[in-house]
Amino acid sequence: QKNGVSNGSLYKKPFTEHFEQAPLYVAVLTFVGFGVGTIFGYLRDFMRAWGLEKCNIAAEREQQKDFVPLYQDFENFYTRNLYMRIRDNWNRPICSVPGPQFDLMERVTDDYNWTFRFTGRTIKNVINMGSYNYLGFAEKDANALKTVTKELQKYGTGICSTRQEMGTLDKHIELEKLVARFLGVEDAMVFGMGFATNSMNIPALVGKGCLILSDELNHTSLVLGARLSGATIKIFKHNNVQSLESLLKDAIIYGQPRSHRAWKKIIILVEGIYSMEGSIVRLPEIVSLKKKYKAYLYLDEAHSIGAVGATGRGVVEYFGMNPDDVDVLMGTFTKSFGAAGGYIAGKKDLVDFLRTHSHSAVYATSMCPPVAEQIIRAMKCLMGLDGTTQGLQRVHQLGKNTRYFRRRLHEMGFIIYGNDDSPVVPLLLYMPGKIGAFARRMLEKNIGVVVVGFPATPITESRARFCVSAAHTREIIMVLQVLNALDELGDFLQLKYSRYSKSSHPELYEDTRFELED
Numbered sequence: 104q105k106n107g108v109s110n111g112s113l114y115k116k117p118f119t120e121h122f123e124q125a126p127l128y129v130a131v132l133t134f135v136g137f138g139v140g141t142i143f144g145y146l147r148d149f150m151r152a153w154g155l156e157k158c159n160i161a162a163e164r165e166q167q168k169d170f171v172p173l174y175q176d177f178e179n180f181y182t183r184n185l186y187m188r189i190r191d192n193w194n195r196p197i198c199s200v201p202g203p204q205f206d207l208m209e210r211v212t213d214d215y216n217w218t219f220r221f222t223g224r225t226i227k228n229v230i231n232m233g234s235y236n237y238l239g240f241a242e243k244d245a246n247a248l249k250t251v252t253k254e255l256q257k258y259g260t261g262i263c264s265t266r267q268e269m270g271t272l273d274k275h276i277e278l279e280k281l282v283a284r285f286l287g288v289e290d291a292m293v294f295g296m297g298f299a300t301n302s303m304n305i306p307a308l309v310g311k312g313c314l315i316l317s318d319e320l321n322h323t324s325l326v327l328g329a330r331l332s333g334a335t336i337k338i339f340k341h342n343n344v345q346s347l348e349s350l351l352k353d354a355i356i357y358g359q360p361r362s363h364r365a366w367k368k369i370i371i372l373v374e375g376i377y378s379m380e381g382s383i384v385r386l387p388e389i390v391s392l393k394k395k396y397k398a399y400l401y402l403d404e405a406h407s408i409g410a411v412g413a414t415g416r417g418v419v420e421y422f423g424m425n426p427d428d429v430d431v432l433m434g435t436f437t438k439s440f441g442a443a444g445g446y447i448a449g450k451k452d453l454v455d456f457l458r459t460h461s462h463s464a465v466y467a468t469s470m471c472p473p474v475a476e477q478i479i480r481a482m483k484c485l486m487g488l489d490g491t492t493q494g495l496q497r498v499h500q501l502g503k504n505t506r507y508f509r510r511r512l513h514e515m516g517f518i519i520y521g522n523d524d525s526p527v528v529p530l531l532l533y534m535p536g537k538i539g540a541f542a543r544r545m546l547e548k549n550i551g552v553v554v555v556g557f558p559a560t561p562i563t564e565s566r567a568r569f570c571v572s573a574a575h576t577r578e579i580i581m582v583l584q585v586l587n588a589l590d591e592l593g594d595f596l597q598l599k600y601s602r603y604s605k606s607s608h609p610e611l612y613e614d615t616r617f618e619l620e621d
Contacts, residue, residue: 113387115423120342120382120522121513125533125600133533133563137185140535144184159217181557189539190216192554198225200243201234203574203581205551229546230581232569233553237410237526238497239574240441240481251476258472266458270469278475282446285482286416287426290455291448293478294463295470297405297435298324300445303462305372305401306332308431312359313368316350316398318342320380325372325403335359335366341380344388347371351396369398370430375407375418379560379568381521381529383411386418390428401431409439410526415485415498421524436474440481444470501526501573504582508571511586516599520566528569529555530589530598537596538565544595548588 150156160183191212199206207226210219234241242248254274264270275293282291294300305328309315313334317325320341329336337354340346351369358365371393373384384402393400404417412420417434419426426432431453435445447457458464485494505526512519518531532541535556542554556565575582593599 122520123518129533129600130563136534136536140185187216192539192542201241203231204228205231229549229551231551233551235438235570236572237439237501239572250480251473254476255473261471262469266464266469274472274475278479281482286448288448290451291446292454292457293444293446295444297437297445299463301325302328304447307460309334309368309370314354314366315370317372320377321372342382342385344385348392370401371398372401375404376525376527378406378527381525381527383522383525386422399430402429404434408434436478440478442474442477497573504575505571515590516601518601526571529566532565541567544592550585550588
């Protein structure tokens with residue numbers, strides 16, 4: 104399924120997303136795979152119960168048998184019998200900077216992934232296709248990090264206080280002014296943790312008697328923040344403006360349940376780029392609905408800030424819109440900026456309110472100064488305030504890499520999800536057995552990938568998620584090596600399910616000169 108918008112007054116350029124459905128036989132075989140795994144899981148549980156197989160799982164003491172179990176039965180069953188088979192593909196420890204390449208500590212298991220032991224060897228120069236290092240600012244270049252080193256020597260590593268007590272430094276004030284300037288808004292506030300930026304600030308903005316309209320694929324931090332707020336939550340279909348408008352109409356017409364009083368606030372929660380689907384929010388249409396029904400809009404730009412837009416200013420710039428159209432601009436520094444933490448930006452009244460009422464401001468330790476300086480360094484580079492065009496080149500390079508990588512995967516015959524301009528590229532694997540096989544085979548080819556399955560995705564839509572980086576093309580051989588490996592592995596594991604590919608084995612493009620000129 105190809106979903107595109109090429110005309111209309113709301114969109115200034117084509118907006119194309121891909122969500123192709125797999126052939127029916129793939130869905131059937133996926134369910135059969137889970138069914139077989141489940142049958143063998145029950146068989147192994149039976150064998151463990153009768154002592155025919157060693158039981159490696161933690162067992163409750165006899166005195167605790169009547170306690171409420173910590174895990175649901177199916178969650179526990181899934182973990183020990185299905186997840187455990189492919190557990191070696193997650194939590195792999197790296198021992199270098201997570202740049203375009205990294206070093207991996209080799210580990211092996213002697214008991215089918217229940218425990219691991221390190222061999223003492225290091226797998227060198229693994230191509231990194233999983234980190235959110237979109238602009239390549241996660242780096243160790245001494246010249247680039249001179250200012251960060253200076254701030255570390257001046258301030259140390261920690262602050263040991265909250266923003267409201269003794270934890271506000273001049274670096275925080277400098278960073279907040281720079282963020283507001285970068286986004287084109289009145290004010291901004293920064294926080295030490297990206298996840299908490301959502302989960303701890305949404306409860307400060309809405310509460311009982313308010314209505315939250317949340318996209319069904321929103322990140323867990325948004326979901327947790329919404330639940331902690333005590334507000335009523337209603338879910339609309341992913342990126343579906345008709346579903347959203349229907350909920351808005353009902354909210355205006357019927358009001359709150361039972362009393363039918365008007366809602367105190369109606370707030371729409373969306374993301375800029377959805378991290379599992381690679382799709383971009385339909386911001387122009389959602390802003391139009393927000394204005395029509397007098398609702399508020401909360402935009403999470405964790406994956407989109409720095410990664411899209413002509414100068415890296417996120418989906419607001421990508422669609423050529425005014426930042427004032429979004430009531431609450433949220434983003435993180437953990438991805439494009441190679442640092443940690445997050446921000447909330449918008450009107451000065453909003454930010455002043457959060458400085459007083461945000462749980463993060465009241466209780467959480469402030470962002471450490473070297474991290475703040477790293478963000479300032481990266482943001483100044485993007486804005487050209489360092490006297491170079493390097494930041495702009497990184498943004499343009501990321502866009503080129505993204506479109507090239509996606510186009511090649513389409514031509515090879517893979518089913519990939521998301522927008523053509525999204526650097527998050529999910530490649531659908533579907534069958535549970537292929538999750539482990541794909542990740543292991545790619546590592547054998549010295550390529551590190553992230554594979555994702557249930558419960559992070561629907562049970563029939565397991566996938567590999569690639570994150571494209573501007574740093575990948577400094578040596579174009581890395582991108583070609585990944586594409587060649589994927590082409591070969593796609594044939595070996597029979598992953599080329601797309602019915603709309605241009606060719607099954609396209610020749611590599613001759614022109615591989617991706618570097619931008621100064």
